Amino acid sequence: MRLSLQFLDFDLSEDTDGLRSWSALASPAPAHSPALLAEVQSLLAQLTQQLGAPGPVDEGHVWDMALDTEVTHERTTVSLHLTGGAALDECLSPWISP
Structure with missing residues (x-):
């Protein structure tokens, strides 16, 4: 089942040890x-x-995250960074897979 994200669009990076990081800015x-x-x-x-x-x-820990929210001139900006391995990848898949 695909779960829809309207605002968050993640970019994926992976290090040589297999640790993956997903970053989104909205x-x-x-x-x-x-x-x-x-x-x-x-x-x-x-x-x-x-x-x-x-x-x-x-x-x-299986995963980690950093969430920053800033409000400037009534506009909200959210920066979300997720880090983890295969378990996080599997959980994120329904949200961000094409």
Whole structure:
């Protein structure tokens, strides 16, 4: 089942050890800010439900994340970075696969 992301568009990078990082940046029109924030919350809740709480991967966590939100002149900008291995890749697949 494909789950739709309207605002977050992820770029994937992978290091030589197989650690993957997904990065997304979104800054929609102010009227869409609540929908963007709901999308981020839904995605993170689903990942937490499936993988447990995020935390440093090098300390044994399955995945980690960094979320930054900035509001400037009524416009909300969200930067979301996710890091993990195959388990995170599998959980993200329904959200970001073509």
